[in-house]
Amino acid sequence: MDTAANNSEVIFPKGEPAPADYFTGKVHLQMLAQKTESNEYSVGSVTFEPGARSNWHTHPAGQTLIVLSGRGLYQEKGKPVRTINKGETIICPSNLEHWHGASPDSRMNHIAITNDKGAGGVVWLKPVTDEEYNAHEKG
């Protein structure tokens, strides 16, 4: 287990289990802010246990991820899987198919600022297969 996952770095409550229909492995979600009239986004803290990941999905209005602890993986459709680290910000463009999750040997916590301008925040697609997830080792 990555030392970045130890207790001294825990900032938010872990929250509730994320819906198994949209995630593989153990993932928890703690909402931090709901969409308001002036904030056209919600903010949540998402914690992925090692090996856990989201399904493939798109955001109709995009999303900003900020990694607060650990090490994870991020892939946009048609591009290689890339490693994302504590302190890194990832801008997910609108309507681009992608997934994110923990690396196999580290828990990962990120903030997700999910834009929602009337078309919803997320469109969920298929699970990320083990073959897709493990493709980062070949990169």
Add this chain to the structure above:
Amino acid sequence: MDTAANNSEVIFPKGEPAPADYFTGKVHLQMLAQKTESNEYSVGSVTFEPGARSNWHTHPAGQTLIVLSGRGLYQEKGKPVRTINKGETIICPSNLEHWHGASPDSRMNHIAITNDKGAGGVVWLKPVTDEEYNAHEKG
């Protein structure tokens, strides 16, 4: 110094000194994401040394603060100064005069999601006087 300010919790580079015209004491700013077509906000990490604070200011389209470490102070015009803690989210409404900063005995780091929908992100006003800053002790 608050133990929450120790190195194990440092997530982002400290960044550049914030402009002295708009802040009292030592404050650093590290930009994490710039406004884009789909993200109508910028994101920055702001670190206030003990006693440091912003000027009074407003946000034409509001702001979301998420405290990542330490303990700070937050005040909306006409309301008491309140303490804000690691893990806390504060929604600053549009055009409401307010200030934020560290508490006297703790460094404070927060993320600021500053909405900008064409009227700019911030309107800077007067410095927070020592009397205003120290009013939290009387609360």
